[in-house]
Amino acid sequence: MSYKCSRCKRDVSLDGYGGVRCPYCGHRVLLKERSQDVKTVPVQ
Amino acid sequence: MELRVIENTEDELSIEIAGEDHTFMNVLKGTLLEAENVGAATYDMNPEQSGGQTEPILTIKTENGADPLEELEAAAAEIRSKTAALTDAFDDAAA
Amino acid sequence: MDEEYDVEFIEREERSAKFLVRGVTPAFANGIRRAMIADVPTLAIDEVRFIENSSVMFDEQIALRLGLVPLSTPPNEFDEDDVVTLSLDVSGPATAYSGDIVSSDEMVQPAEENVPIIDLKDGQRLELEADAVLSTGKDHAKHQGGVSVGYRHLQRVETVGDRGEFEDVDPEIYRGVIQEGDELVDTEEFDHDLTNRYPDQEVAVEDVEHAFVFSVETDGSMSVEELFTRAVESLDARAAELEDAVSL
Numbered sequence: 126m127s128y129k130c131s132r133c134k135r136d137v138s139l140d141g142y143g144g145v146r147c148p149y150c151g152h153r154v155l156l157k158e159r160s161q162d163v164k165t166v167p168v169q
Numbered sequence: 170m171e172l173r174v175i176e177n178t179e180d181e182l183s184i185e186i187a188g189e190d191h192t193f194m195n196v197l198k199g200t201l202l203e204a205e206n207v208g209a210a211t212y213d214m215n216p217e218q219s220g221g222q223t224e225p226i227l228t229i230k231t232e233n234g235a236d237p238l239e240e241l242e243a244a245a246a247e248i249r250s251k252t253a254a255l256t257d258a259f260d261d262a263a264a
Numbered sequence: 265m266d267e268e269y270d271v272e273f274i275e276r277e278e279r280s281a282k283f284l285v286r287g288v289t290p291a292f293a294n295g296i297r298r299a300m301i302a303d304v305p306t307l308a309i310d311e312v313r314f315i316e317n318s319s320v321m322f323d324e325q326i327a328l329r330l331g332l333v334p335l336s337t338p339p340n341e342f343d344e345d346d347v348v349t350l351s352l353d354v355s356g357p358a359t360a361y362s363g364d365i366v367s368s369d370e371m372v373q374p375a376e377e378n379v380p381i382i383d384l385k386d387g388q389r390l391e392l393e394a395d396a397v398l399s400t401g402k403d404h405a406k407h408q409g410g411v412s413v414g415y416r417h418l419q420r421v422e423t424v425g426d427r428g429e430f431e432d433v434d435p436e437i438y439r440g441v442i443q444e445g446d447e448l449v450d451t452e453e454f455d456h457d458l459t460n461r462y463p464d465q466e467v468a469v470e471d472v473e474h475a476f477v478f479s480v481e482t483d484g485s486m487s488v489e490e491l492f493t494r495a496v497e498s499l500d501a502r503a504a505e506l507e508d509a510v511s512l
Contacts, residue, residue, distance in 0.1 A: 164314045166323045168331035170505045192298040193502045199291025242510040248503035251292065252496050255269050262271035262283065263489045
């Protein structure tokens with residue numbers, strides 16, 4: 126899962142042990158980024 | 170197009186024509202009615218009103234001892250000759 | 265029925281036409297109309313793969329818009345299972361237009377270049393790949409080749425006498441094409457009002473049997489001629505199938 130810290134704007138990846146916290150600045154608000162996967166959408 | 174005969178007597182035929190809608194059924198009915206020995210021709214689209222029947226049912230009644238199945242075949246052939254003649258006429262005008 | 269068919273063009277442009285067909289029954293005319301709308305297949309985008317979409321709209325919304333872009337569909341080149349791949353890559357600030365779609369097949373191009381898909385602001389980007397498939401209007405309206413298809417009876421106009429000199433004249437509105445003797449006149453020419461054309465005369469108007477004026481407009485995926493011919497072909501194909509099935 127890739128997130129972005131809402132304060133320092135750096136990319137953050139969470140490992141499940143460190144809790145929800147930016148490892149660079151300690152900020153607790155992280156924004157979820159869109160996945161890099163190609164998304165297939167049917168047109169209907 | 171799948172056909173299922175529901176009733177077939179000497180002068181009457183009921184047949185289910187699966188997969189068709191008003192587009193073709195009405196053309197077919199109209200053409201059948203032009204035939205000399207067809208007394209009555211109709212179709213019913215049955216919008217789920219009779220036990221889930223959703224395919225159109227064509228009913229033909231013939232006169233003068235004509236075989237309804239043969240009339241149906243003749244009507245199909247008649248539609249084909251109409252489409253051919255119309256295509257020719259259209260191509261002439263469009264050329 | 266050994267009636268003579270006769271076709272005459274009244275108006276003819278690339279995407280729209282008005283033509284008179286003589287000799288068809290109402291049932292047949294309606295069959296052709298319905299087939300032009302729902303049974304002539306055209307190509308349209310049916311699946312979109314989003315590589316990047318940082319625009320303000322959801323993937324699904326953009327996919328829906330892409331589906332509605334008409335694509336030129338050359339006759340007899342494609343089958344129902346064929347897939348044509350298209351792609352789009354636009355970075356903001358810019359508007360992504362249908363004309364930005366790049367096709368892998370030269371024959372298949374957006375019929376309209378100026379359909380806006382989405383406005384992209386600075387830093388936004390849309391990159392995608394799309395699959396276009398062949399299907400009919402019955403399946404989904406995006407596959408409808410004929411956008412405006414209709415017909416009216418041809419109407420015969422005859423003068424039956426003089427109008428009273430001091431009579432009040434009510435407008436007599438007719439829309440379509442009228443026949444005067446052997447001449448065909450579009451009602452547009454006299455603003456659809458017969459009292460403009462015959463200010464001093466009483467006229468009688470009646471439908472001409474088996475004569476229909478078709479007004480057809482396509483979405484650009486094919487010409488009107490193509491659409492009509494293929495609609496008639498589709499009726500023919502069904503009649504052929506029925507004939508085969510019955511004769512067995």
